[in-house]
Amino acid sequence: MKKIIILISILSFTFSCNDDGLADLNNDTKRPVTVPAGALLGNAQKNLFDQMVSTNVNTNVFRLFAQHWTETTYLDESRYDILQRNVPDRNWRVMYRDILRDLQEAYLVVSDEQTVTAGELKIKNNKLAVIELLNIYSYTILVDTFGNIPYTEALNATDYPNPKYDDAKTIYLDLFLRLENAIADLDDSFDSFGAEDFVYQGDVASWLKFANSLKLRMAITVADEPTMSALSKTKAEEAVTAGVFTSNNDNAKIVYLATQPNTNPLYEDLVSSGRYDFVAAEPLVNKMNSLSDPRRPLYYIDIAGSYIGCPYAAGGDFENYSSAGDPASNGPFTRLLEPTLEGLILDYTEVEFYLAEAVERGYAVGGTAETHYNNAITSSILYWGGSMSDVTTYLIQPTVAYTTATGTWKQKIGEQAWIGYYNRGYEAWTSYRRLDFPALVAPANAAAAAENQVPKRFTYPVLEQTLNGSNYNAASTAIGNDKLSTKLFWDVN
Known part of the structure; x- marks a missing residue:
């Protein structure tokens, strides 16, 4: 009997000790339940820059819309057919899901962080503000x-599996408020x-300049809306009073690496x-x-000493026209x-063009339109x-000089x-959409959906029409029809 009691005690002890061990077996150490906020931020930043930098025709066709580049063989996107490869769907998905x-x-992770000292609270607030700035952008x-998009009901599939579309102008007004709050929360005496x-790299003073430059960009974007x-x-x-970018050293940039998969997306799209x-x-x-223009050899390679552009959306042989270069490793x-x-x-170039525009609009931002125009070109x-x-x-050429x-x-x-804005399609x-210059012309062979116009917006994703039909229909009606030619609320010229 004594032996049985001892055995039961041993077994009880063994199982009680192993309960935690067995539970630990359910935790996949390679797939953590909680991802650190810094890792989530870095992933979002990488996806955001990749999206804006890429020239993959499945997701980013803006260099084509701006007629900086054109395609040689597959001409759908140059002709404004963005449904062939579901470009809007991919763009929408990356922005909402991956960023x-x-x-x-x-x-949420940063919000749950416990702080003890006043300094720790400042760092926490800086982190939240940095995240918020990227949200706003x-x-x-x-x-x-x-145009109109899911906003107040976005990113909450539990409560809003089919989110409504908010009015674009109303969203902008709210983004201005959010931006003010984020700026107020930033303290450059502390890290992030x-x-x-x-x-x-966590430098809060740089994020403050970014915030103010973003504010300027947003302000100029909506300037023509009465x-x-x-x-x-x-x-x-x-x-401008608070401090925007003052040189290219302030640019919001990400440094890509020499080896894939962390090279600049253009390297993958154009070289590898x-x-x-x-x-x-x-x-x-x-x-x-x-x-x-002295930037021609910096933008394109020459063809026997000349810079030759391909007629837009016409297609042609690669070797007959200037390009970013030969993808072959031994090519120019x-x-x-x-x-x-x-x-x-x-970037700073962008900021200076906005300042030139602001002066012409009568805004008290300092300097002359000519000075800011010259600064932008110089930059x-x-x-x-x-x-x-x-x-x-x-700058002294009469065709370039501001006067x-x-x-x-x-x-x-x-x-x-x-x-x-080359390479920033x-x-x-x-x-172009805001100022109506340059006077771009849609190609004669443009897709019928373009209605003989350079697109003013992306049409909504096809999946939205299928999975969120009622809200899609309401949004389409609200903006004046889901067309490439439908102007956004700030595009009133």
């Missing part, structure tokens, strides 16, 4: 691409994410793929040729084919590797911004 969803989770991209932040013109002026002036899909488009090359190339080329989502030329001699020679260049201020700024397309 905003990760940012939402990072925000990402939502502006969605609004400026589609440190090295886990791939953009500014009911927002006063707000635009106020926000632009506040941003071995494809010869893109060449220079005739509209941009002809404009740059007419101005003897520009910086665009370097795997370590940095990615940009907001672009130097960024791409040109010299100050190139800058001086270029003598052709047209209204919108034409002068719009055409030079179009050149300066989204910004070039948006600038």
